[in-house]
Amino acid sequence: MTTQDRINAYWTGRAPGYDEYQQRSDRLAADQQAWSAIWAQALPPAPLNVLDVGTGTGQVAIVLAGLGHRVTGIDLADGMLDRARQHAAAMANGPAIRRGDAVCPDFPAASFDAVTSRYLMWTLREPETAVANWARLLRPGGTVAVVDSTWFPNGLDNASENFVGFYDAQVQSALPLATAKSIDHTVAVLARAGLAEVTVTPLTSIFELDRQYGVAPNHEHQMQFLVTGRV
Template identity: 30%
Template sequence: MNDKTIKKNITRLWNQAYINYDDCYAHGLKSKEEKKEWLRFLRKVIGKQPCSILDVGAGTGFVSLLLAELGHTCKGVDLSENMLSKAKEKAEKAGFHNVTFAIGDAEDTKEPADQYDVVINRHLVWTLPHPEKAIKEWKRVLKPGGRLVIMEGNWHYNRLSDRIQVFFGKCLITLVEHRNAFSNDGDYDKDTKEELPMMKSRNARRLAQMVQDAGLKVTVIPMTEVDRAEKQAMPLRYRLLNPHKRITVIGVKE
């Protein structure tokens, strides 16, 4: 499958998913405590000094809007026009003038070199056909001394205990919500998945090495408190469905 077809398939899925995306647990904010922990975490990894930030794979603007609230100037790019329409709507409703959104490819941003203090993304790398290429591109657009911030999780569970937990979560969702939680609707087709390396043999644990291989100085930070606040807002069935643990990989361009 060529790149054009892969990205067309990816874009189509997210153009369909935008309607309910923010309603899903682990996607949109579900409690004041969760928002508080996200803001605290972003202050920790970015700092209080106002920065110019590129949010790649911005989706409905989750990260971009939190960064705007913290006083940073942020541009969010995404392949999905529909996801970005949601982001723009939310920014307008919040009255933010320090955030913009545009169609853009995370692997080829078309941004000038040495442009941003920070390049950031959340839950993006697993859906890229060429993650190493993307990391090099993000390094290119960073200013010297700038930071790459990648927030990712192990979404594809290999441990038996996790698989059992997810199975019971799906059973409960099916019973309580009267829908088939075992359906693959809203997921990538098999051929597309085969082209996404982070959905196969690679996962979030590989990210630190990939960022280091791109020539960045790496730090890894667990997202324990964000995960805790997020899961506290979930009913039991969704806590079972989501045993993931997230990390943030920070790479500094020297």
């Protein structure tokens, strides 16, 4: 199996439980409101053509479509794509969900006004190549907006996630942001890829929701960040 095959297999297996947690009824409305505000602030007003890379279960793509954007979500994990397609089909003007590689999205240059991702950067191979490819897909003035955190600063081998057999030494060596100790490493990736006006914003609203409702299993209560840049 290639590095990406192992990552895909892990997230396909995680998809049902991951999606069920994201759809928790006690928190769903509060999450939708908070994330809608975050993405509305991160991007220019709708309607934009947006590519959501590593879309997973489609949570970001769904929120962006709800804001009035024309959204395409891509992923390589079949289990995640199945969940995302179910959610997209349940809404009017939902996102288009396609199989696609976040590192090398197969679209013509200048196809989009924005590229987004959430919880992808840490598990993204060749992040600088990926961000440079995202920039190529953007029209002048377009935005890259990513959300992530420093999930595993002490290493994946010490994580409480069940990575055994998937995120092995081969995979870990291909993921330069997996064990980042500061979000500044992600900021630097966007800057080195040639994006301008790179900014980082702590997501205090999500931090407070995590304090109120608790965090996902095997995670700690920590700050998440929005990092944006423009071409």
